[in-house]
Amino acid sequence: MANITMTVNGKSVSGEVEGRTLLVDFLRNDLRLTGTHVGCDTSQCGACTVHVDGIAVKSCTMLAAEADGADVSTIEGQANADGSLSAIQAAFQEHHGLQCGFCTPGMVMAAADLLKKNAKPTEAEVRHHLEGNICRCTGYHNIVKAIMAASGQDVSQLAAE
Amino acid sequence: MPKDNGIGASSLRREDFRFLTGSGNYTDDINVHGQAYVAFARSNVANGKIISLDTSAAEGLDGVLAVFTGADFADVGGNPAGWLINSRDGEPMKEPKRPVLAHGKVRHVGDAYAAVVAETEEIARDAVELISANIEELPAVVDLKSALDNKHLVHDEIETNQCFDWGWIEDNREKTDQAIANAPHVTTLELVNNRLVPNAMEPRCSLADYNAGNDEYTLYTTSQNPHLTRLLISAFVMGIPENKLRVIAPDVGGGFGSKIYHYGEEALVLAASKKIGRPVKWTATRTESFLSDAHGRDHVTKIELACEKDGTFIAFRTETYANVGAYLSNFSTATPTFLHGTLMSGNYSVPNVYVNVKAVFTNTAPVDAYRGAGRPEATYSLERVIDKCARELGIDPLELRKKNFVKPDQFPYTTAVGLEYDTGNYDALVEKLRDLADLQGFDQRRKESEANGMLRGLGVNTYIEACGIAPSNLVGVLGSRVGLYDAATVRVNATGNISVMVGAHSHGQGHETAFPQVVAEMLGIDEGLIDIVHGDTSKIPFGMGSYGSRSLAVCGSAVVRATEKIINKAKKIASHMLEASEADIELKDGVFSVSGTDKAVSFGDVALKAYIPHNYPLEDIEPGLEESAFYDPANFTYPAGAYACEVEVEHNPLGVKGCGEAGAIGSPPSVVNAVVDALQSAGHNVTHIDMPVSPSRVWAAMNS
Numbered sequence: 001m002a003n004i005t006m007t008v009n010g011k012s013v014s015g016e017v018e019g020r021t022l023l024v025d026f027l028r029n030d031l032r033l034t035g036t037h038v039g040c041d042t043s044q045c046g047a048c049t050v051h052v053d054g055i056a057v058k059s060c061t062m063l064a065a066e067a068d069g070a071d072v073s074t075i076e077g078q079a080n081a082d083g084s085l086s087a088i089q090a091a092f093q094e095h096h097g098l099q100c101g102f103c104t105p106g107m108v109m110a111a112a113d114l115l116k117k118n119a120k121p122t123e124a125e126v127r128h129h130l131e132g133n134i135c136r137c138t139g140y141h142n143i144v145k146a147i148m149a150a151s152g153q154d155v156s157q158l159a160a161e
Numbered sequence: 162m163p164k165d166n167g168i169g170a171s172s173l174r175r176e177d178f179r180f181l182t183g184s185g186n187y188t189d190d191i192n193v194h195g196q197a198y199v200a201f202a203r204s205n206v207a208n209g210k211i212i213s214l215d216t217s218a219a220e221g222l223d224g225v226l227a228v229f230t231g232a233d234f235a236d237v238g239g240n241p242a243g244w245l246i247n248s249r250d251g252e253p254m255k256e257p258k259r260p261v262l263a264h265g266k267v268r269h270v271g272d273a274y275a276a277v278v279a280e281t282e283e284i285a286r287d288a289v290e291l292i293s294a295n296i297e298e299l300p301a302v303v304d305l306k307s308a309l310d311n312k313h314l315v316h317d318e319i320e321t322n323q324c325f326d327w328g329w330i331e332d333n334r335e336k337t338d339q340a341i342a343n344a345p346h347v348t349t350l351e352l353v354n355n356r357l358v359p360n361a362m363e364p365r366c367s368l369a370d371y372n373a374g375n376d377e378y379t380l381y382t383t384s385q386n387p388h389l390t391r392l393l394i395s396a397f398v399m400g401i402p403e404n405k406l407r408v409i410a411p412d413v414g415g416g417f418g419s420k421i422y423h424y425g426e427e428a429l430v431l432a433a434s435k436k437i438g439r440p441v442k443w444t445a446t447r448t449e450s451f452l453s454d455a456h457g458r459d460h461v462t463k464i465e466l467a468c469e470k471d472g473t474f475i476a477f478r479t480e481t482y483a484n485v486g487a488y489l490s491n492f493s494t495a496t497p498t499f500l501h502g503t504l505m506s507g508n509y510s511v512p513n514v515y516v517n518v519k520a521v522f523t524n525t526a527p528v529d530a531y532r533g534a535g536r537p538e539a540t541y542s543l544e545r546v547i548d549k550c551a552r553e554l555g556i557d558p559l560e561l562r563k564k565n566f567v568k569p570d571q572f573p574y575t576t577a578v579g580l581e582y583d584t585g586n587y588d589a590l591v592e593k594l595r596d597l598a599d600l601q602g603f604d605q606r607r608k609e610s611e612a613n614g615m616l617r618g619l620g621v622n623t624y625i626e627a628c629g630i631a632p633s634n635l636v637g638v639l640g641s642r643v644g645l646y647d648a649a650t651v652r653v654n655a656t657g658n659i660s661v662m663v664g665a666h667s668h669g670q671g672h673e674t675a676f677p678q679v680v681a682e683m684l685g686i687d688e689g690l691i692d693i694v695h696g697d698t699s700k701i702p703f704g705m706g707s708y709g710s711r712s713l714a715v716c717g718s719a720v721v722r723a724t725e726k727i728i729n730k731a732k733k734i735a736s737h738m739l740e741a742s743e744a745d746i747e748l749k750d751g752v753f754s755v756s757g758t759d760k761a762v763s764f765g766d767v768a769l770k771a772y773i774p775h776n777y778p779l780e781d782i783e784p785g786l787e788e789s790a791f792y793d794p795a796n797f798t799y800p801a802g803a804y805a806c807e808v809e810v811e812h813n814p815l816g817v818k819g820c821g822e823a824g825a826i827g828s829p830p831s832v833v834n835a836v837v838d839a840l841q842s843a844g845h846n847v848t849h850i851d852m853p854v855s856p857s858r859v860w861a862a863m864n865s
Binding site for chain 1 (some may be wrong): 360447847
């Protein structure tokens with residue numbers, strides 16, 4: 001067992017973990033931050049996406065001990081300070097970018113990662129960036145639309161309805 | 162001005178806030194103090210005889226609390242099929258027992274034969290690896306047609322791999338055969354509708370908590386229909402009285418059919434919780450989802466279309482081998498039969514239709530309803546053979562369809578396979594499609610593609626779907642062992658806001674937003690005053706859940722009926738408050754008024770009066786304002802489309818049809834039709850490609 005300390009959504013947290021404990025399990029089980037989901041265990045679906053030191057990471061494929069000392073952001077830390085939805089979150093709701101909601105935290109975290117690096121992505125760039133995030137409900141169109149809308153672009157002409 | 166309240170308002174989904182902020186409450190997010198964890202030992206052979214299981218090492222591992230094997234459940238009931246199908250000769254289908262854990266034999270890769278309960282998930286998994294299983298591998302039955310040779314058996318006790326040999330409608334058989342034998346033109350197509358894995362994003366998860374103090378069980382589980390799950394566990398498998406079992410399905414992360422069914426893992430955690438006296442949880446890995454969730458489709462089909470030289474349809478004849486896998490899942494026998502065979506007339510007026518389905522046991526994961534369930538299989542084979550026929554006759558594929566559509570003046574139209582279509586205008590659908598898809602411009606687009614060295618194809622098709630899966634009288638005649646109504650309770654609280662308890666259960670459909678709109682529309686009040694309660698058998702009326710595009714058509718109709726009762730009672734109370742005749746009371750915009758006067762009382766005041774019944778005619782009216790309704794419609798609804806267009810018709814109180822499954826039904830034949838069209842445009846003699854249409858398959862077809 002190892003003692004680890006990290007910053008999660010701006011708060012310092014610490015815990016004792018086995019060497020094999022995954023970051024996602026530390027977040028979900030130890031910190032009770034259950035918004036980060038496990039969909040595939042194998043880095044394919046992206047439901048577990050969080051940011052570690054500003055980089056999008058699939059937390060089912062990172063050991064908790066590896067995040068010792070890191071600055072971690074999860075879906076629980078994405079809303080505005082007053083509790084209202086962030087621009088990305090609000091765009092997902094406005095453009096019907098979610099149905100069952102299970103992939104949604106990972107989608108929002110992936111979108112935030114993209115828009116940080118590329119403030120005005122093209123549709124193709126959004127789709128390329130989401131290759132590591134799977135959704136089984138929406139067919140992706142409205143997710144793409146939401147992300148482009150969140151970047152301030154006019155989405156009225158996008159084919160997706 | 163768009164509506165901002167009630168039916169038709171483009172209200173933002175209220176469930177989205179919690180999903181977008183990580184505040185959703187899915188089964189795996191729930192932990193109960195003291196819970197232990199289960200891991201399963203699953204077969205890695207498709208067919209095998211269990212010679213011996215040595216669990217001593219697993220039991221001895223530190224942190225292991227209990228180990229279960231099939232022997233522990235030998236006296237427990239099997240997980241049943243919910244639909245009885247009789248073969249053509251009248252023999253009932255074969256129903257071998259589906260045990261909680263495999264006992265004696267394992268019958269598919271992933272078949273669970275033992276389970277370990279331990280302090281942590283990691284210890285449980287470690288312990289599974291310590292189970293020494295001596296399993297003698299036997300030849301596996303996987304091919305549908307050769308399975309019927311019965312050389313090797315999935316279930317020895319039934320002495321055959323055939324579950325049933327079903328004919329629909331058997332009286333049509335002879336005349337359909339004759340019509341095809343005498344027809345001027347017959348198009349034949351053999352195809353495979355490939356097996357697929359539903360793969361909801363949320364893996365299945367079950368958490369059981371047994372309370373010895375009152376002998377009650379609580380089961381949190383990933384279910385589309387908590388009451389149906391409770392019924393199956395109580396009445397068939399575990400024998401737990403229904404009033405001692407509470408089933409809670411919280412937020413559910415997609416289902417697509419795979420979470421309709423009761424699975425052995427649910428029974429196992431219930432039994433384990435009682436045995437160790439602690440809550441017990443199991444969460445599937447994605448690998449387990451692939452191996453143990455009910456799969457979809459898996460038909461091998463030969464379809465024949467007989468017609469006149471001018472393309473007038475004379476007969477459709479279908480022969481399908483349907484894979485049911487190693488065990489019968491709950492709806493597995495209905496899917497390839499009544500959800501498939503009854504739709505084999507499509508959108509067409511055709512006098513002779515006959516469908517033969519042989520359901521076959523194989524050493525593969527069970528197969529059941531998935532996204533559209535049976536209806537995509539019907540649409541795919543029919544719309545593919547029509548396309549092939551059009552090419553053979555040199556007729557435009559859309560014109561051939563139009564020529565044979567049921568016409569608007571023929572409704573209600575009873576098909577040769579026994580359904581009565583309510584309304585429709587399929588010609589209008591096609592014209593709309595021409596417009597939306599700009600079919601006029603296709604030739605030009607094809608030329609442009611060809612100039613760029615690309616092939617371009619156009620695929621069209623129409624579809625019809627029987628949905629709003631419900632009418633109990635009808636499904637009962639057809640073999641269903643359950644009713645398929647739904648239920649709602651509308652509870653007006655004293656301060657005028659409303660809780661609506663519904664039997665439908667959302668796994669992404671947005672019920673929490675849509676159902677309040679129905680009530681708000683009827684009462685003329687703000688939809689924000691209304692909340693939905695769902696997914697907990699201790700809180701909701703006995704409804705049958707969500708699948709088959711039924712939530713709004715069936716459960717929404719129950720909401721309408723219950724709200725009508727609320728209005729009737731509220732009018733009585735209002736008439737007393739206003740000292741007027743009940744017949745003179747009108748409800749508009751949330752206000753009850755006396756017709757032709759300015760005397761009025763608000764809905765909120767009526768609600769308060771119902772719960773503080775001072776100066777209240779208790780001899781005539783009960784206090785309170787809460788009503789329930791069960792709704793069971795007279796027919797399915799029949800949405801139809803070209804690709805996935807929807808049409809509107811009146812049927813249930815809301816006049817709604819289902820659209821949830823349309824995308825899975827209309828799209829596949831269009832895609833394959835288009836690929837074939839593209840290849841034929843370049844002179845490739847390709848008449849069919851099986852799904853999935855992968856690049857390698859297209860390449861192989863082009864080079865064959």
